[in-house]
Amino acid sequence: MSIEELLSDVKEIREMEVKARDLYEAQLRRFSDTSIVKALSEISHDEEEHIQIASELIQVIESYKPEDSILKEALTAFTETSAFLLSLGIENYQKTNRITLKHLVNERGFKCLYVAVNKPSSSLIETFKAGDVNVDALSFIDCSTVGGETRRPTVSPENLTELSIAISELLKKVPEPRYVHLDSVSALYIFNQNDRVETFTHSLIRKLKADKAGLILVAVKNEMDEKALYRLRSFCDKDLKQ
Amino acid sequence: MVGRREAIVMLVEGLQFEEIHVTNKVQMFLMKLRRSDIDERVKAEIEKKASHLLEETLEHSKTLTELLKEVAGGSQIEY
Numbered sequence: 001m002s003i004e005e006l007l008s009d010v011k012e013i014r015e016m017e018v019k020a021r022d023l024y025e026a027q028l029r030r031f032s033d034t035s036i037v038k039a040l041s042e043i044s045h046d047e048e049e050h051i052q053i054a055s056e057l058i059q060v061i062e063s064y065k066p067e068d069s070i071l072k073e074a075l076t077a078f079t080e081t082s083a084f085l086l087s088l089g090i091e092n093y094q095k096t097n098r099i100t101l102k103h104l105v106n107e108r109g110f111k112c113l114y115v116a117v118n119k120p121s122s123s124l125i126e127t128f129k130a131g132d133v134n135v136d137a138l139s140f141i142d143c144s145t146v147g148g149e150t151r152r153p154t155v156s157p158e159n160l161t162e163l164s165i166a167i168s169e170l171l172k173k174v175p176e177p178r179y180v181h182l183d184s185v186s187a188l189y190i191f192n193q194n195d196r197v198e199t200f201t202h203s204l205i206r207k208l209k210a211d212k213a214g215l216i217l218v219a220v221k222n223e224m225d226e227k228a229l230y231r232l233r234s235f236c237d238k239d240l241k242q
Numbered sequence: 243m244v245g246r247r248e249a250i251v252m253l254v255e256g257l258q259f260e261e262i263h264v265t266n267k268v269q270m271f272l273m274k275l276r277r278s279d280i281d282e283r284v285k286a287e288i289e290k291k292a293s294h295l296l297e298e299t300l301e302h303s304k305t306l307t308e309l310l311k312e313v314a315g316g317s318q319i320e321y
Contacts, residue, residue: 009271032243033321
């Protein structure tokens with residue numbers, strides 16, 4: 001259903017409300033029975049309010065810009081040396097991740113090293129496939145299935161030094177243009193002290209810029225405190241708040 | 243002042259307009275809105291306003307039906 005169609009419908013509704021008001025106003029001039037006049041006056045008053053509501057709806061629909069397009073627009077500035085923070089609420093987590101991947105991987109041809117901290121890569125791959133993300137352009141480091149059965153490299157989320165080494169090593173195999181998608185940096189705060197995560201992130205940004213690889217840092221706001229988020233913002237080139 | 247017959251015609255005109263045109267159009271709009279890809283937050287805002295409009299339109303139909311019953315069954319010659 002297109003926005004244009006909804007807009008056309010609501011404009012038609014407003015015209016109907018205007019016609020209804022005019023109809024009752026004309027009838028009011030002719031009736032003299034008090035109970036009918038009272039009822040029609042109330043209806044006519046409601047119609048006036050409905051015209052106002054329909055006008056407000058027209059404004060809302062006309063000024064509507066999909067969240068997807070706002071995010072995509074912001075992502076156009078992303079390059080191979082960018083470090084963008086994607087700070088989002090848990091309710092937008094899946095959708096925003098999918099839109100970001102589709103834009104960078106499918107549309108702009110980035111190859112992605114996906115650091116899966118929140119969910120195992122096997123489950124993410126299924127979700128991404130269902131969302132039409134080109135999973136062939138993704139390589140994974142699993143941080144949530146340590147010790148489990150996976151063919152993909154695994155690193156404990158508590159071992160940030162090992163994670164940093166794994167990213168550097170695996171990135172060598174990822175062709176350009178490329179970027180690292182860290183999903184999520186906020187989950188690393190569950191396993192590590194704030195300052196350790198911040199040192200890790202700061203160093204990762206520096207290394208990736210030198211290696212000509214971009215970085216998307218996903219931060220679920222519900223998982224971390226405002227101070228930590230503020231510091232991450234200061235490390236990154238841009239915060240794509242969602 | 244209008245005669246009983248004319249009063250009935252006028253009230254029926256209003257009732258038909260509310261029931262056939264406005265109610266149908268708003269209901270269709272709500273259905274299309276629910277199926278649309280508009281972000282949930284904006285969708286909820288639009289739905290709330292359009293639903294209020296629909297509820298009041300249905301109330302108008304009820305009021306007009308009641309008035310029609312009174313006029314059709316009443317003893318007054320003019321209204």
